[in-house]
Amino acid sequence: MPVIWSKYALTSEGWARDVRVDVDDAGRIAEVRAEQPAQGTRADILLPAPVNVHSHAFQRAMAGLSERRGPDPRDSFWTWRQLMFRFLDQLTPDDVAAITAFVQMEMLEAGFGASVEFHYLHHQPGGAPYDRLSEMSEQIVSAAETSGIGLVLLPVHYQYGGCDKRGLGPGQVRFGNDPERFAKLWQGAQQAVKTLPEDAAVGVAPHSLRAVAREDLATIAGLAKEGPIHMHLAEQQAEVEEVVAAWGARPTEWLLDNLDITERWCLIHCTQLSPREAVRLAATGAVAGLCPITESSLGDGIFDGVGWQAADGAMAIGSDSNIRISLVEELRTLEYSQRLRDHGRAIFATQAQSTGRVLFDAVVSGGAQAAARGRGGLQPGAWADMLALDGTAPDLVGREGDTILDSFIFVGDQRMIRDVWSAGRHLVQDGKHIHHRAIRDRYVRTLAKLRDVM
Structure with a gap:
């Protein structure tokens, strides 16, 4: 099963440190545990998406x-x-x-x-x-x-x-x-x-x-x-x-x-x-x-x-x-x-x-x-919809608890986002979608065609 480990995470029980999230083969969260040793895919700050x-x-x-x-x-x-x-x-x-x-x-x-x-x-x-x-x-x-x-x-x-x-x-x-x-x-x-x-x-x-x-x-x-x-x-x-x-x-x-x-x-x-x-x-x-x-x-x-x-x-x-x-x-x-x-x-x-x-x-x-998508949040049974923030972003360094969310929402933008998972599928890595170039190029070609007919 995929394992994601984060230095800091917003779980359904609140903020926690050294959090390990296990994802089952269907893409649901199987287990969330705090105070765990680092292993698997690592993140700085993990939030539900x-x-x-x-x-x-x-x-x-x-x-x-x-x-x-x-x-x-x-x-x-x-x-x-x-x-x-x-x-x-x-x-x-x-x-x-x-x-x-x-x-x-x-x-x-x-x-x-x-x-x-x-x-x-x-x-x-x-x-x-x-x-x-x-x-x-x-x-x-x-x-x-x-x-x-x-x-x-x-x-x-x-x-x-x-x-x-x-x-x-x-x-x-x-x-x-x-x-x-x-x-x-x-x-x-x-x-x-x-x-x-x-x-x-x-x-x-x-x-x-x-x-x-x-x-x-x-x-x-x-x-x-x-x-x-x-x-x-x-x-x-x-x-x-x-x-x-x-x-x-x-x-x-x-x-x-x-x-x-x-x-x-x-x-x-x-x-x-x-x-x-x-x-x-x-x-x-x-x-x-x-x-x-x-x-x-x-x-x-x-x-x-x-x-x-x-x-x-x-x-x-x-x-x-x-x-x-x-x-x-x-x-x-x-x-x-x-x-x-x-x-x-x-x-x-x-x-x-x-x-x-x-x-x-x-x-x-x-x-x-x-969305009838079950229980949201980082908790067992929920779909593993998660996003990871870059803890080294200048406006996040040294910030804890809800101040992280305030800084993300009112100061930041998506440049703070490093990773995103949808039902456990790790689709955004290092800030970019894994198929970013191909999807973008097809879209640009479509726009060029539409400009010719508008």
Whole structure:
């Protein structure tokens, strides 16, 4: 069995020295022991690696292309979405595989141990299905075979252009399915994932209240049986207004009043929650899937972390549009957004724990829950999703305990990360993915081709 030994580690029992972690052949942690002699693969500071709970991988290739003012006098999420629709019409299955492998590599190098892909790019330009209905899901799986990341694939059901059940526009038709065809696509995705290691999984994602008929939501969610269920919720003010006008309630109110929301659910963004909605949603045990960098980029709004924390809500983080893939910057942006709104400091900190520790523990636990990835953290039975920091980094030298996390999140970046394991697979070594050059070169060739057709 692989053995990892670290001078210092954050275990499920707290910080410990001279920690030995034994990993079984399936990729789970078999044993964690402190005060052990050095042996096996050695690290300076060992941490659990959180799950990236929300990714639209193909959008990575758009990064940097949406910062110019368009014809609309006020640029917004909705004008950005039109650019995204035009862009995705150029993507082939091979393009998606290349982009996704690069995204997954960047996630690993940034310290994420696994990825949840919220996958809605299903069909050909124009909306015709591929010969194999699950072709694009198979490309996501192929990318995971290349990168080695622990994959949770969420095929997305997307049927309508709004709450009034209007048809999908030109850019959306590649997403669309009726419930019957989506069920077949989901079965194909489930079959495709069987080629991956044991830690891979399939869930399901009704895209949003705007895109799925209310009478179909329970049926779509039921496909996953015991797997994770994710959905965009209350991201934009215009979305809230549309749902209120069509269904007579705010999105979160409607969801809680009409569906059985449990800890299997992860609601993405939640930037437009009222205080009462936050308390009710937190009480279900569902996870709030936050994407602070993307939410900032799109002007979505600020998640009420203070209210959510007070309600003992579970939370996790994702990179969403993938314009910037950084574990520490997602956490830093989340905390700083609260500070800017509330004119304070150390907003998430408690009397017992620092800001960094509170945030890190929350997303490790919430991410494992949202991905149905068992128990997170460095403890027996958990998948061996781990990251190792360089103890010789100037801002980490001589620091101990939670100050390590505060320094990593609020001072550092991924240059502090030396190694990353996903279910025991040692994929990042000395700061780079083991297949970095090949994955990068394929991605660069894909971008060059896309530039020629855009």
